Amino acid sequence: MSFITIEKVSKEYATTRALNGVDCTIGSGEWVNIMGPSGSGKSTLLNILGGLDRPTEGIVTINSTDINRLSEDELARFRRETIGFVFQQSHLIPYLDATENVMLAQYFHSIPDRGEAEEALKRVGLGHRLRHRPAELSGGEQQRVGIARALINNPNLLLADEPTGNLDRSNTRNILELLKELHAQEKFTVVVVTHDPFVSQWARRVISMEDGRIIRDEPVRS
Amino acid sequence: MSRFVLEALFIGAKEGVKLSFCTLLVFSLLSGRERLPLKRSVIAGLLVVFLASFLLLTLPVTFEMREIIVRMIGYVFGIFFFLSIGALFHESGTDIIGPFRSVGGKRVLQIPILLVLTIGYFAPDMAGSALFIADLASMAQAPMPVFLASGLGFVLFIAGTAALGRKVQPVFPRLFGLPQVLLTLALIKLLAGGIRGFAELTLIPAVQAGLMKLVHDVIHQTFVMILVPDHPVLSTTTWNFVGFLFRETAGLWLSLILLVTPLVLFVIKHFREPLRYPGSIDRPSQRRMFIRSIRDQRLLKSLPVLFFLAVIIMTWFSQQDAPGVSLYLPDPKPVAADGDALNIPIQSPTEDLRDGAIHKFSLLIRDEQVRLLIMKKPDGTLTACLDACEICPPDGYGQSREHVVCLYCKTPIPFDTVGKPGGCNPIPLPTVVTDKEVRLTMKDISEKWVLVKSGASKTTVK
Numbered sequence: 001m002s003f004i005t006i007e008k009v010s011k012e013y014a015t016t017r018a019l020n021g022v023d024c025t026i027g028s029g030e031w032v033n034i035m036g037p038s039g040s041g042k043s044t045l046l047n048i049l050g051g052l053d054r055p056t057e058g059i060v061t062i063n064s065t066d067i068n069r070l071s072e073d074e075l076a077r078f079r080r081e082t083i084g085f086v087f088q089q090s091h092l093i094p095y096l097d098a099t100e101n102v103m104l105a106q107y108f109h110s111i112p113d114r115g116e117a118e119e120a121l122k123r124v125g126l127g128h129r130l131r132h133r134p135a136e137l138s139g140g141e142q143q144r145v146g147i148a149r150a151l152i153n154n155p156n157l158l159l160a161d162e163p164t165g166n167l168d169r170s171n172t173r174n175i176l177e178l179l180k181e182l183h184a185q186e187k188f189t190v191v192v193v194t195h196d197p198f199v200s201q202w203a204r205r206v207i208s209m210e211d212g213r214i215i216r217d218e219p220v221r222s
Numbered sequence: 223m224s225r226f227v228l229e230a231l232f233i234g235a236k237e238g239v240k241l242s243f244c245t246l247l248v249f250s251l252l253s254g255r256e257r258l259p260l261k262r263s264v265i266a267g268l269l270v271v272f273l274a275s276f277l278l279l280t281l282p283v284t285f286e287m288r289e290i291i292v293r294m295i296g297y298v299f300g301i302f303f304f305l306s307i308g309a310l311f312h313e314s315g316t317d318i319i320g321p322f323r324s325v326g327g328k329r330v331l332q333i334p335i336l337l338v339l340t341i342g343y344f345a346p347d348m349a350g351s352a353l354f355i356a357d358l359a360s361m362a363q364a365p366m367p368v369f370l371a372s373g374l375g376f377v378l379f380i381a382g383t384a385a386l387g388r389k390v391q392p393v394f395p396r397l398f399g400l401p402q403v404l405l406t407l408a409l410i411k412l413l414a415g416g417i418r419g420f421a422e423l424t425l426i427p428a429v430q431a432g433l434m435k436l437v438h439d440v441i442h443q444t445f446v447m448i449l450v451p452d453h454p455v456l457s458t459t460t461w462n463f464v465g466f467l468f469r470e471t472a473g474l475w476l477s478l479i480l481l482v483t484p485l486v487l488f489v490i491k492h493f494r495e496p497l498r499y500p501g502s503i504d505r506p507s508q509r510r511m512f513i514r515s516i517r518d519q520r521l522l523k524s525l526p527v528l529f530f531l532a533v534i535i536m537t538w539f540s541q542q543d544a545p546g547v548s549l550y551l552p553d554p555k556p557v558a559a560d561g562d563a564l565n566i567p568i569q570s571p572t573e574d575l576r577d578g579a580i581h582k583f584s585l586l587i588r589d590e591q592v593r594l595l596i597m598k599k600p601d602g603t604l605t606a607c608l609d610a611c612e613i614c615p616p617d618g619y620g621q622s623r624e625h626v627v628c629l630y631c632k633t634p635i636p637f638d639t640v641g642k643p644g645g646c647n648p649i650p651l652p653t654v655v656t657d658k659e660v661r662l663t664m665k666d667i668s669e670k671w672v673l674v675k676s677g678a679s680k681t682t683v684k
């Protein structure tokens with residue numbers, strides 16, 4: 001059984017139709033990239049997958065749960081326990097250091113555990129930056145903190161919207177190599193939204209969108 | 223509306239709220255189809271209680287029966303309190319029922335136990351309240367409105383509490399396990415177990431008196447049996463020291479400690495209990511979630527306990543009359559001996575020795591004033607003592623409820639133990655009680671008075 005099932009999902013805004021009948025399934029442990037031009041509905045789809053937004057029509061099932069049927073409380077709990085998010089901006093809290101930023105995610109999930117947070121930062125190569133605040137970290141380092149934070153609660157699904165959008169080539173490569181390594185260890189499912197073809201090298205499958213529809217869905221030749 | 227009708231309405235309402243809330247609380251433990259027989263057992267118990275209370279109204283009820291009912295309420299509080307403490311400790315990991323565990327799980331036993339507990343819990347209050355309402359009815363000009371008012375209050379408040387309770391019932395299972403329910407039942411009994419209408423809402427003064435007597439007796443017996451050496455000087459010192467322990471405030475504190483300590487110990491133990499992780503946990507985030515859920519659970523389940531502690535500590539001292547202020551101090555009535563015989567009439571135009579108050583008499587022995595104390599003990603007998611003890615200066619005693627209180631060391635001494643030798647007890651006199659009089663001899667009185675006077679040792683101690 002597939003891990004994610006998207007059935008006839010549409011999203012309408014007052015003036016635009018951001019998604020127009022999207023159908024798709026993603027298996028457990030897959031790494032999928034979503035590509036397409038600006039305004040094609042990639043972020044909208046990702047937000048719906050993450051339960052940050054609700055579709056106007058259609059059904060989204062994750063891990064056998066129809067997430068549109070969940071109440072706000074249940075959805076929040078589901079997000080907390082199942083999904084990790086990485087965004088283009090790392091959205092770190094500026095007055096907390098790297099460890100505390102990770103601990104904050106633990107706190108909202110259950111209880112903070114400093115040792116575990118530090119361990120997670122070491123795994124993303126920031127063992128020497130534990131006490132640094134976001135302003136004292138480079139863009140790549142900030143994004144690593146963001147990844148440590150997204151994965152600290154062992155999610156089954158990692159959703160990333162332009163995770164390397166602010167990074168240069170070598171930093172992009174480092175971040176994606178890190179994600180690949182963690183993905184191999186933890187076997188979570190990855191959905192990455194990007195318009196950068198370079199990023200597709202790390203995916204097994206690429207879904208292309210245009211005008212709120214899927215126009216192509218193909219495996220990546222490696 | 224007459225005062226009686228109003229009071230009857232209040233009593234009915236109070237019993238209704240208690241009954242309804244307690245039943246909801248118990249039912250929250252007994253949800254689910256498989257526990258239906260247990261629920262039925264509770265309902266059967268309630269029916270028995272109703273029937274018994276109505277039957278009681280048709281019987282001639284003696285004063286002793288009423289006293290028994292009042293005592294039973296206190297005992298029921300004690301039983302539920304100790305059951306809850308046992309259950310609390312059992313649940314937090316100390317196995318106290320051991321081999322009985324498998325027996326306790328048997329439905330065949332649970333049903334009768336629940337039936338007995340239900341009857342035991344509700345019967346004394348309902349019976350006591352029913353009797354009190356009957357009293358009100360007999361005092362009122364028209365009895366019917368009094369009965370109707372109590373019935374109305376009872377039914378309305380059962381319904382009202384049930385309706386409100388249904389709204390909050392969903393949170394009950396998170397707050398109340400079996401121990402918490404038992405403790406809450408005990409607390410309700412303590413706070414609302416009074417059955418004398420407006421005059422006595424709570425059971426706290428009665429429980430305080432009971433506990434203080436216990437504390438007093440334990441200390442007294444311990445010192446009498448083991449610790450007090452027979453040496454006159456040492457003995458006096460010790461008893462003076464013990465007098466401090468007997469003081470009313472000390473008793474109050476000790477009895478509070480008696481109630482509160484097991485609960486505080488439980489809370490500490492409860493939060494310190496090490497976590498045992500289920501084998502299915504392999505990820506750190508699952509481990510954190512487990513810790514969190516246990517912590518939440520522990521906190522929620524200790525809330526009823528913390529609430530109990532807060533209520534007890536807040537009410538404990540506010541319930542007590544200021545000691546010493548309300549002491550009853552009758553003037554000694556001069557009496558004279560007829561040769562060696564001193565006969566004091568039980569009934570005279572001005573007083574009756576059996577009225578429950580202390581009665582003082584004074585007489586001259588070799589130009590010295592000697593005071594006597596005569597009173598009725600709870601067992602109904604009359605007892606005569608010197609108005610002095612062996613260890614304090616002979617200031618004598620006053621009366622506070624069912625205690626005599628030494629005016630010198632402020633030790634309250636329950637009527638029960640008056641006449642026992644030793645300590646700061648009034649020194650008992652050999653007495654013959656006839657139909658008409660209390661007979662004493664001057665020889666006995668002066669012999670015992672020497673004991674008081676042998677205080678040559680006392681002056682050196684002080």
Ligand SMILES: Nc1ncnc2c1ncn2[C@@H]1O[C@H](COP(=O)(O)OP(=O)(O)OP(=O)(O)O)[C@@H](O)[C@H]1O
Nearest residue numbers: 013014016018037038039040041042043044045195
């Ligand atoms: N809150 C909103 N209100 C109205 N229209 C919106 C809203 N959010 C998105 N849209 C519209 O929906 C369409 C899809 O937007 P979306 O953000 O999903 O595009 P995208 O593929 O992520 O583009 P980009 O690559 O630029 O991030 C766009 O036309 C956008 O203007």
Ligand SMILES: [Mg+2]
Nearest residue numbers: 042043044161
């Ligand atoms: Mg976007």
